[in-house]
Amino acid sequence: MHLDLTPExxxxxxxxxxxxxxLNQINNIIANTKGFEKFSQHIPSFNDALAVEKGFIAMSNSKDHLKIKCDEDTGADNLSAFTALVKHWADKYKLELKQVANKNTYYIIGHN
Structure with a gap:
């Protein structure tokens, strides 16, 4: 089943x-993310999976992209699982991510 996820x-x-x-911010993010419609329906379940490892998806305040972020106080085990989960999701949906230098934060650039 394919669900279209509205900006709202x-x-x-x-x-x-x-x-x-x-609403303006999320519409700018959608317009700026290559192939957004190819993976957008999976964002809610991925966000739920990230929460287990103290991670989440948020709108960036500085760029027109969604970002995947891990809490700063996350332990090594959670951080390792968080990183593996992000890599698996990106590979599965053929996504280009850009990691912020020296942080556990990734921008979702778009579909490859």
């Missing part, structure tokens, strides 16, 4: 309140 639904799934600003 995505905001809700990621824990954001729908406002004009957040």
């Amino acid at each position: 639904a995505l905001l809700t799934q990621l824990g954001y309140t729908k406002t004009e600003q957040t």
Whole structure:
């Protein structure tokens, strides 16, 4: 079954309140992410899987991309599992990610 995830639904799934600003931001992210429609329906379940390892998906404040982030106080075991989960998801959906230098944060650039 294929579900189209509306910008409003995505905001809700990621824990954001729908406002004009957040709606504009998510629409800019969608427009700026190559092939967004090819993997967008998997974002909510991936966000749930990340939560187990103290990770989450959020809108970037500085770039028009979603980011995958891990809490700063995460232990080594969780960090290792978080990194493996991110790599697996990116490989599975053929995504280009860009890691922020010296951080456990990845920007979702788009579909390869």
